[in-house]
Amino acid sequence: MTTEQTKRPEQVEQPEHWTIEIDSAVCVGSGLCAGSAARAFTLDIAGRATAPESPVPADSDLLEAAENCPAAAITLRTAEEGKEIFAP
Numbered sequence: 001m002t003t004e005q006t007k008r009p010e011q012v013e014q015p016e017h018w019t020i021e022i023d024s025a026v027c028v029g030s031g032l033c034a035g036s037a038a039r040a041f042t043l044d045i046a047g048r049a050t051a052p053e054s055p056v057p058a059d060s061d062l063l064e065a066a067e068n069c070p071a072a073a074i075t076l077r078t079a080e081e082g083k084e085i086f087a088p
Contacts, residue, residue: 017055017079018062023088024048027073036065055079 020040029047033040040062044050056062063086066074072088 016058018058018085019054019077019079019082020051020056020062021075021077022049022051023073023075026071028071030070032068032070033065033074036068037061041065049073058085 027048029043029049031043033049034043037059040056041049041051062076066076066086075087076085077083078085
């Protein structure tokens, strides 16, 4: 029996989730975030980025979007602890 099989359900590690914060006051609507992580970012009618309700599953595409934001408008945090994953 593997270690995973012997763990009780509450002990099984859950996938990490992140919260996404967008500073709409500095967003310039470049669309790079939507291009990098289309499942998470869209542009509103004013051309500014919007994100889905948090938390969302952690994903390298989200990190890429935050890192490449030309306005540094995206902050990612762990949903569980609020620890910064990426902050401008």
